[in-house]
Amino acid sequence: MDNTVYPLDRLISHKGIGIPRFLYGTAWKEAQTEALTYNAIKAGFLGIDTANQRRHYFEAGVGNAVKQAITERWVQRPQLFLQSKFTFVSSQDDRLPYDPQADFSTQVQQSFASSLEHLHTDYLDSYILHGPSTGQGLGDADWEVWREMERLHKTGAVKLLGISNVNIGQLQALISQAEIKPAFVQNRCYARTQWDAKIRGLCQEHDVIYQGFSLLTANAGELQKPGIVKIARRLGCTVPQLVFRFAMQLGMIPLTGTSNGQNMCDDLASHDLPALTQAEMDVIGRIAL
Numbered sequence: 001m002d003n004t005v006y007p008l009d010r011l012i013s014h015k016g017i018g019i020p021r022f023l024y025g026t027a028w029k030e031a032q033t034e035a036l037t038y039n040a041i042k043a044g045f046l047g048i049d050t051a052n053q054r055r056h057y058f059e060a061g062v063g064n065a066v067k068q069a070i071t072e073r074w075v076q077r078p079q080l081f082l083q084s085k086f087t088f089v090s091s092q093d094d095r096l097p098y099d100p101q102a103d104f105s106t107q108v109q110q111s112f113a114s115s116l117e118h119l120h121t122d123y124l125d126s127y128i129l130h131g132p133s134t135g136q137g138l139g140d141a142d143w144e145v146w147r148e149m150e151r152l153h154k155t156g157a158v159k160l161l162g163i164s165n166v167n168i169g170q171l172q173a174l175i176s177q178a179e180i181k182p183a184f185v186q187n188r189c190y191a192r193t194q195w196d197a198k199i200r201g202l203c204q205e206h207d208v209i210y211q212g213f214s215l216l217t218a219n220a221g222e223l224q225k226p227g228i229v230k231i232a233r234r235l236g237c238t239v240p241q242l243v244f245r246f247a248m249q250l251g252m253i254p255l256t257g258t259s260n261g262q263n264m265c266d267d268l269a270s271h272d273l274p275a276l277t278q279a280e281m282d283v284i285g286r287i288a289l
């Protein structure tokens with residue numbers, strides 16, 4: 001596996017834009033979204049991930065938290081990295097942020113405008129295609145959406161573009177045919193695929209930053225293995241902290257959606273753990289083999 005060690009500064013710089021090393025994810029929090037997002041910003045998270053997909057996210061609650069944190073001067077808007085997503089109708093419930101009869105370009109425009117309104121901002125730092133419209137390849141719908149995202153990028157309303165839930169063929173197609181290349185891939189990250197090694201490899205080749213989610217929940221069995229527990233003991237940290245530190249050392253931006261205040265602080269502190277040795281990186285990288 002690739003074991004390039006990236007500098008672990010608090011921000012990654014991509015095309016001159018600072019991106020936090022760790023993102024706070026806001027899915028599945030419903031009525032708690034506002035309070036938890038506010039707590040996360042107060043705890044020190046500068047990167048917030050959401051989506052205009054009411055089925056799993058309450059974007060307006062995220063926006064209220066952002067507004068309150070800015071009003072109370074916990075943070076200023078330019079310091080925050082706000083990321084949202086466009087979601088096709090097949091992954092939405094009936095609370096749609098656009099007219100489903102409209103063409104895809106219009107759907108993106110409407111969804112994006114609604115995200116800006118929810119988040120009380122006039123630009124997004126990152127805008128993500130939540131997932132391609134089909135399991136294999138990229139279809140006309142995906143390209144129409146991506147072209148509209150490119151137009152938003154060109155207006156300056158969004159700084160960076162990305163795609164989520166992609167396989168290797170889809171990512172290759174996007175990288176080779178997009179006018180504005182993706183800056184991010186956001187994928188569920190399984191230990192059993194050596195932590196999405198193929199996709200991460202392609203990302204590294206093309207200067208795409210990999211954001212990993214479900215690092216804990218998708219790997220519950222692997223994270224109990226003695227090899228991992230032993231490394232956590234050496235570092236004097238928890239297993240979740242070890243996984244996040246490992247992810248950062250691989251060059252990944254991890255997401256955490258913890259609802260627990262202590263876990264928010266502990267997760268952020270994983271950034272400051274001592275570097276893992278190459279042998280330790282290999283043990284965790286190959287833990288599922």
Ligand SMILES: NC(=O)c1ccc[n+]([C@@H]2O[C@H](COP(=O)([O-])OP(=O)(O)OC[C@H]3O[C@@H](n4cnc5c(N)ncnc54)[C@H](OP(=O)(O)O)[C@@H]3O)[C@@H](O)[C@H]2O)c1
Pocket residue numbers: 024025026027028049050130164165186213214215216217240241255256257258259260263264266267
């Ligand atoms: N693009 C997509 O399709 C997609 C899909 C899924 C998720 N996401 C994004 O990724 C974010 C994170 O989602 P996730 O799937 O990784 O799961 P998650 O929401 O972060 O859930 C983590 C689970 O592990 C528990 N946990 C125990 N110790 C923890 C620790 N130290 N730190 C963090 N969690 C700990 C948490 O419980 P406590 O709450 O009690 O800590 C929680 O039950 C989402 O909010 C969303 O923004 C994106």
